[in-house]
Amino acid sequence: MTGDDYGQLIYLGLLGSVLAFWYFVQGRQKLGRTLQQMAAWVLIFLGTLAVIGLWSDIRGTVAPQQTVMAEDGRIALPQAPDGHYYATLEVNGSPIRFMVDTGASGTVLTRRDAERAGLEDDELAFYSEAMTANGMVRTAPVRLDTVALGPFTDERVPAYVNEGEMSQSLLGMSYLQRYGRIEIADGELILER
Structure with missing residues (x-):
């Protein structure tokens, strides 16, 4: 990873932390439901990162070859x-x-x-x-x-x-x-x- 990649990762981590904090503050009364929704969003986020990281492998497998x-x-x-x-x-x-x-x-x-x-x-x-x-x-x-x-x-x-x-x-x-x-x-x- 380059320095730019680390910078983007830190930025995304901070943004995610701010959003998670806001989400918890807004839904203090429904903490169990909030944790379920947060777990779903974490899985979506990790899945997106996995697809981005593996995109060249996926494209090489799916795309027709000579x-x-x-x-x-x-x-x-x-x-x-x-x-x-x-x-x-x-x-x-x-x-x-x-x-x-x-x-x-x-x-x-x-x-x-x-x-x-x-x-x-x-x-x-x-x-x-x-x-x-x-x-x-x-x-x-x-x-x-x-x-x-x-x-x-x-x-x-x-x-x-x-x-x-x-x-x-x-x-x-x-x-x-x-x-x-x-x-x-x-x-x-x-x-x-």
Whole structure:
């Protein structure tokens, strides 16, 4: 836990104490019923804390995951609740999550993902431009040494690093065209070689 987490925990503890004190003062005559209600609220509070603390585990269990069928040469990406398709690829040995964008001509990394893939920010030359839904952005052309998705590994894959803010790296057609078949059916995006 960070210092901010401890501060928030202390704040919540103080707030809970003040509310509990007020509740006891208001209901002195009905102490038994007050204790029952307080116990119920404590359980609700603890349950909420447990869900918040375990949310990433819960989401990972409930959310559909990409499926690799190596023997068939297929990769099936389930449709996410937001309607998009996401894939986790090993870029230069680091797992990076991409949003699949068949409308994008190139594969574009965020600066943070580029750093995770071993591309140093001070070595990037942002001299090319790309038109996005938010207007023109400067990009740095790069070559990714290795890109792996399931059993498929490609070398020297062209990509771009976006100089601006992006929430998600995009997997565009410069990579997707390496597959012989791209199909969307039954809530899945299927890639085959």
